[in-house]
Amino acid sequence: MSVQTVVRLPEKYRPVVDHELCLRCKKCVRACSYEVLEFKDDRIRPKPGCVACLRCVYECPAQCITVKEMEPQFAHHAVFDPVLRRSIIAQSNSGGVLLSSCGANVEYMDIFSHLLLDAAQVTNPSIDPLREPVETRTYLGRRPGKVTVTDDGRIDLQSSSTPLVVMDMPIMIGHISLGSISYNAQAALFQAASELNIVAGTGEGGLHADFYKHSKNLCAEVASGRFGVTSHYLKEVSSVEIKIGQGAKPGHGGHLPGEKVQELVSQTRMIPLGTDALSPYPHHDIYSIEDLQQLISVLKESTEYQVPVGVKIAAVHNVGAIASGIVRAGADFITVDGLRGGTGSAPRVIRDHAGMPIEIAISAVDQRLQEEGLRDKVTLCASGSIRSAADMIKCIALGADVVGVCTAAMIAMGCTVCQQCHRGMCTWGIATQRQDLVGRLQTPVAAQRVVNLFRAWNEELKEMLGAMGIDSVESLVGNRDRLRYIGPNPRIAEILGVKHSGEGWG
Amino acid sequence: MLQGNDGPVPASWMASDFDAYPQQGRSYVVDIPHRHKYRMGSCGIAGCINTDGSMISGSKIEKMITTMGERENGLGAGFVCYGLFPDYADEYCLQVLYESDQSRAGLEEYLSDRAYIIKDEKVKTVAVPTMKPPFPLVWRYFIRPKTNTESFWRKGLDEEDYMVHMVMQINQADNGAFCVSSGKNMAVFKGSGYAKEIAQFYDIGRYKGNMWLSHSRFPTNSPGWWAGSHPISILDWSICHNGEITSYGVNKKLVEMAGYKCSLLTDSEVITYLWDLLVRRHGLPIPAASFAMAPWYYKDIDRLDEQLRQLALQLRITYKEAFLNGPFSILVGRSEPNVTMIALADRKKLRPLVMGVSEDGNSVFAASEECAIKAVQKDAETWAPKAGNPVVVRLGEGIVRRGTEAPFQGVRL
Ligand code: SF4
Numbered sequence: 077m078s079v080q081t082v083v084r085l086p087e088k089y090r091p092v093v094d095h096e097l098c099l100r101c102k103k104c105v106r107a108c109s110y111e112v113l114e115f116k117d118d119r120i121r122p123k124p125g126c127v128a129c130l131r132c133v134y135e136c137p138a139q140c141i142t143v144k145e146m147e148p149q150f151a152h153h154a155v156f157d158p159v160l161r162r163s164i165i166a167q168s169n170s171g172g173v174l175l176s177s178c179g180a181n182v183e184y185m186d187i188f189s190h191l192l193l194d195a196a197q198v199t200n201p202s203i204d205p206l207r208e209p210v211e212t213r214t215y216l217g218r219r220p221g222k223v224t225v226t227d228d229g230r231i232d233l234q235s236s237s238t239p240l241v242v243m244d245m246p247i248m249i250g251h252i253s254l255g256s257i258s259y260n261a262q263a264a265l266f267q268a269a270s271e272l273n274i275v276a277g278t279g280e281g282g283l284h285a286d287f288y289k290h291s292k293n294l295c296a297e298v299a300s301g302r303f304g305v306t307s308h309y310l311k312e313v314s315s316v317e318i319k320i321g322q323g324a325k326p327g328h329g330g331h332l333p334g335e336k337v338q339e340l341v342s343q344t345r346m347i348p349l350g351t352d353a354l355s356p357y358p359h360h361d362i363y364s365i366e367d368l369q370q371l372i373s374v375l376k377e378s379t380e381y382q383v384p385v386g387v388k389i390a391a392v393h394n395v396g397a398i399a400s401g402i403v404r405a406g407a408d409f410i411t412v413d414g415l416r417g418g419t420g421s422a423p424r425v426i427r428d429h430a431g432m433p434i435e436i437a438i439s440a441v442d443q444r445l446q447e448e449g450l451r452d453k454v455t456l457c458a459s460g461s462i463r464s465a466a467d468m469i470k471c472i473a474l475g476a477d478v479v480g481v482c483t484a485a486m487i488a489m490g491c492t493v494c495q496q497c498h499r500g501m502c503t504w505g506i507a508t509q510r511q512d513l514v515g516r517l518q519t520p521v522a523a524q525r526v527v528n529l530f531r532a533w534n535e536e537l538k539e540m541l542g543a544m545g546i547d548s549v550e551s552l553v554g555n556r557d558r559l560r561y562i563g564p565n566p567r568i569a570e571i572l573g574v575k576h577s578g579e580g581w582g
Numbered sequence: 583m584l585q586g587n588d589g590p591v592p593a594s595w596m597a598s599d600f601d602a603y604p605q606q607g608r609s610y611v612v613d614i615p616h617r618h619k620y621r622m623g624s625c626g627i628a629g630c631i632n633t634d635g636s637m638i639s640g641s642k643i644e645k646m647i648t649t650m651g652e653r654e655n656g657l658g659a660g661f662v663c664y665g666l667f668p669d670y671a672d673e674y675c676l677q678v679l680y681e682s683d684q685s686r687a688g689l690e691e692y693l694s695d696r697a698y699i700i701k702d703e704k705v706k707t708v709a710v711p712t713m714k715p716p717f718p719l720v721w722r723y724f725i726r727p728k729t730n731t732e733s734f735w736r737k738g739l740d741e742e743d744y745m746v747h748m749v750m751q752i753n754q755a756d757n758g759a760f761c762v763s764s765g766k767n768m769a770v771f772k773g774s775g776y777a778k779e780i781a782q783f784y785d786i787g788r789y790k791g792n793m794w795l796s797h798s799r800f801p802t803n804s805p806g807w808w809a810g811s812h813p814i815s816i817l818d819w820s821i822c823h824n825g826e827i828t829s830y831g832v833n834k835k836l837v838e839m840a841g842y843k844c845s846l847l848t849d850s851e852v853i854t855y856l857w858d859l860l861v862r863r864h865g866l867p868i869p870a871a872s873f874a875m876a877p878w879y880y881k882d883i884d885r886l887d888e889q890l891r892q893l894a895l896q897l898r899i900t901y902k903e904a905f906l907n908g909p910f911s912i913l914v915g916r917s918e919p920n921v922t923m924i925a926l927a928d929r930k931k932l933r934p935l936v937m938g939v940s941e942d943g944n945s946v947f948a949a950s951e952e953c954a955i956k957a958v959q960k961d962a963e964t965w966a967p968k969a970g971n972p973v974v975v976r977l978g979e980g981i982v983r984r985g986t987e988a989p990f991q992g993v994r995l
C-alpha cells in the first residue's frame with residue numbers, strides 16, 4: 077500500500093509582479109518552462125517552484141517582475157541549517173539520491189581569492205601591451221624534453237617533433253556534450269572556438285555532422301560510454317581526450333535521460349531514440365594504469381600519431397601521483413578538473429563533498445611532475461571554476477599551461493547558474509532539448525558573446541603579464557615566485573609552494 | 583639526475599657555528615646567509631678576448647670595469663680569467679672561499695675522498711684598507727675526479743656531471759666553504775666590494791689570460807656575501823649578468839628537473855645552469871641555445887622559411903622553460919672546446935650591450951657601455967648587437983657571430 081509521503085518545502089524564490097505596471101501580455105507565462113507563473117483573474121500569479129532563472133525578468137517588456145529570495149522560514153538552528161533541513165525533507169519525500177547541476181554549491185575555500193599577483197617596479201620595466209607585443213599563444217600536446225642533436229652537431233627536427241595544437245590564448249572551452257546542451261548552444265561554443273582559434277571540447281557523445289567544419293578547433297572526448305566515437309571522427313579533430321573523471325563527480329559516470337535523447341542526439345550518439353545514455357563509472361576496459369596506457373596507444377594508432385591524446389581526471393587526493401602515472405602511460409596532455417567544476421547532472425553528495433579545489437590540485441600536479449622530471453613533457457590543463465581572468469592568471473602561475481572554462485562561457489550565452497540543468501527545462505535554451513525552448517538561444521549572438529568574453533580575458537591576461545614584466549605567457553606557467561598568499565591558513569601557502577604576502581624574494 | 587646520497591660528508595660541515603670571526607658572531611661571508619635568498623639589481627659587465635692567443639693582463643679588464651663606476655654601489659664585483667693555467671689545462675681548477683682553516687680541513691677531507699688533488703695553493707690576497715672585514719681565505723685546487731670509486735659509479739654520471747654534483751654539494755652545505763669556480767684552465771675572483779677593491783684584493787694585475795670577463799653590481803639588497811657576487815660559474819662556464827629575470831620561477835623548474843640545485847637563488851645562477859644544460863648536455867649549437875633563451879616573437883617566427891620556422895618553433899616550444907623573460911644582457915665564458923666569449927641581450931634589448939674590435943682584429947671587447955671599450959682600446963670599432971642575437975668570439979677563430987646575423991646562421995639541419 078502506498079502512503080503519501082510528500083511534504084511541501086518552503087519556497088526559496090518567488091517572482092513578484094508589480095501589477096500597476098504589468099501589461100498583461102503573458103510573455104512571462106510562456107517564458108517560464110517550470111510553470112511557476114499563471115494568468116488568473118486578470119493577474120499574473122506565482123505558484124511555488126521558482127528557481128530564479130530570471131528568464132521571465134528578461135522577457136517582461138514592462139520590467140515589472142523581480143525575483144525575490146525568500147527569507148529562510150525555518151526556526152533558527154546553528155547546526156541544522158535551512159539547507160540541511162531542506163535536503164532531509166526532500167530525501168524523505170523521494171527516497172532518492174538528490175541530483176543537482178553546475179559546480180559545488182558549498183563554500184569550500186576559494187583559494188584564488190587568497191592569492192595576490194606581483195608587478196614590476198624599478199628593477200625591471202613593466203610592459204604596455206598596447207605598445208609592445210605580449211604573447212599568449214599556447215601549444216597543447218607532448219613536448220620532447222630536448223631537441224635532438226646528432227653526433228655530428230646537426231639538429232634533427234624529425235625525431236623530436238610531436239603533434240601539437242596551437243591556440244591563440246591559453247583558454248580551452250571545456251567538454252559540454254550535445255545532449256547535455258542544445259544544438260544551438262554547442263554550435264555557438266564551437267563557432268566561438270573557431271573564431272578565437274582556441275580549442276573546445278566536444279563532450280561525450282560524438283560530433284554532429286554539421287560541426288565537422290569546426291573540427292580543427294575541437295577536442296574529441298572519449299568517455300566510458302564511447303558514444304559516437306569512430307575513427308573518422310578521431311582523425312578529423314585536433315586532439316583527443318580520454319575522460320576518466322570530472323571534478324563535479326569524481327568516480328561517477330554520466331547519465332543522459334531518455335527524454336533528452338531525441339532525433340539529433342540519437343543520431344550523434346548512435347543510440348536508439350529515447351533510450352537513456354548511460355556512461356559507466358569506470359571505463360570497462362580501464363581497470364588499471366596499464367589499461368589506460370593501452371587505450372592511449374590505441375587512440376594514437378587510430379589517429380596515426382597526428383593528434384595529441386590527453387587524459388582528463390578529477391582532482392582527487394592523490395592527483396599528483398596519478399598524473400605522473402598518466403604521463404608515463406603516454407598521455408600528451410592532462411586535464412585536471414577541480415572540485416568546483418561544473419556538470420549537467422550530478423548527485424549532490426558527490427558534487428559538494430568529493431575531490432579538491434583546482435588551486436591545490438594543479439599545484440600538486442605541477443610540483444609532482446617537476447619532481448619526477450616530467451613537467452617539460454606534457455601540457456597541463458586546469459579546469460573547475462575558472463571564473464575570471466584573475467582566476468586564469470593565478471591558475472597559470474600555479475602550474476597550468478591552459479585553463480578550461482565552461483560555466484563562464486555558459487553565462488556568456490545566457491545561463492544564470494540556476495542549477496537546474498539536470499531537469500532539461502532550461503528556460504534559456506541551453507541545457508535542454510525541448511523544441512519549444514532550444515530556439516531561445518540564437519547561435520550567432522551567443523557565439524559573439526563568448527568571443528567577447530574570452531577576448532576580454534585575454535586582454536586582461538596581457539595587461540597583467542605586462543605589469544609583471546613578462547612578455548609571453550609561458551614565462552608565467554608555474555612561476556609561483558610571482559604569487560603571494562594572503563588567506564587565513566598559511567599551511568595552504570606551503571602546500572601551494574607560494575610565499576606569504578609580505579615575504580620578499582629573500 | 584645529480585641528486586642522491588653521497589656517502590660521508592665531514593661532520594665539521596654540520597657545525598652551525600665556526601668560530602672564525604668571534605668579534606662578529608656568525609658571519610655569512612662564505613655560506614649562504616640564512617634569510618638571504620635572492621639578489622637582484624643593476625650592474626656593469628665587461629669582457630675582452632684576444633683571439634690570436636696572446637695574453638691579456640688583469641689590469642686591462644680592471645680598467646674596463648672601473649670605467650663604468652656609475653653602475654656599481656660597492657656591494658659586489660668579480661672577474662674570471664680563461665687560459666690562465668696552461669700547465670694544468672687538463673685538471674679541474676677549484677677556486678674556493680673559506681671562512682676558516684677548520685672549514686678548509688673539512689672540505690679537503692671531502693675532496694680527497696672523491697678526487698686526486700694534483701696541486702693546491704693559497705690564492706694571494708692583499709689587505710685593502712677601504713674594504714670591510716671579514717675577508718675569506720681563498721684556496722685553489724687542481725683536481726682530477728676519482729672515477730674508479732664506488733661513490734662515482736653508483737651515481738651513473740659522467741665526469742663532468744660528477745663535478746657539477748660535487749660543486750652543488752659543497753655549496754649547499756653549511757660548511758664555511760664555497761667553490762666559486764670549477765672549470766679547466768680558468769678561475770673566478772670575486773667578492774663584496776667595489777670592482778676596484780676586488781681587483782686590489784686579488785692583485786688582479788698579476789694574472790694573464792686569453793680572455794677576461796668581469797662584473798660590478800648595484801644590488802638592491804644586503805651586502806656582505808662574497809659568494810653571491812658574479813661571475814657565477816659551473817665547470818668551465820661563467821656568467822656575468824646585468825638584469826632581472828621575470829621568469830625565474832619557470833627557469834628554475836627546468837634546471838632543477840635536470841638535477842641542478844639552485845643554492846644561490848639568483849636569476850644569474852639559473853642562467854649559468856641553462857647554458858650548461860642546453861649546450862653541454864643537450865648539445866645545442868650556441869645560436870640555437872641563445873634562441874631558446876631569447877626567442878623571437880611568434881609573429882616573426884611565422885615569417886621564416888618553413889624549415890627554419892619548424893626549427894624556431896621546436897626550440898621555443900621544447901625549451902619554453904628556458905626562455906629568459908625580462909631585461910638582461912649577459913656575457914658568457916667557456917673554455918671548451920676552445921676559449922669562447924658569448925654576449926647576448928634579451929629579445930627587447932632592455933639592457934645595454936656594446937661590442938668592439940681592435941683595428942688589427944685580434945682583440946674583441948664587450949661591455950655595458952662604449953666608454954669601457956674606448957678606455958682600453960681607443961681605435962676600437964664598436965657595434966651594437968641586435969636584441970636576442972648572440973655574439974660569439976672564439977680563440978683561434980675570431981668573431982664567429984657579430985650578433986647581427988640571421989638567427990640560425992651556422993646551425994646545421
Ligand atoms: S522564469 Fe525562472 S525566475 Fe521566472 S518564475 Fe519561472 S523559474 Fe522563476
Ligand code: SF4
Pocket residue numbers: 093097098099100101102103104105120135136137138139140141
Ligand atoms: S511579461 Fe511582464 S508585462 Fe507581460 S504579463 Fe508578465 S509581468 Fe506582465
Ligand code: SF4
Pocket residue numbers: 129177178486490491492493494495496497498501502503504505506507
Ligand atoms: S544552463 Fe540553463 S538550467 Fe543550467 S544553470 Fe544555466 S540557466 Fe540554469
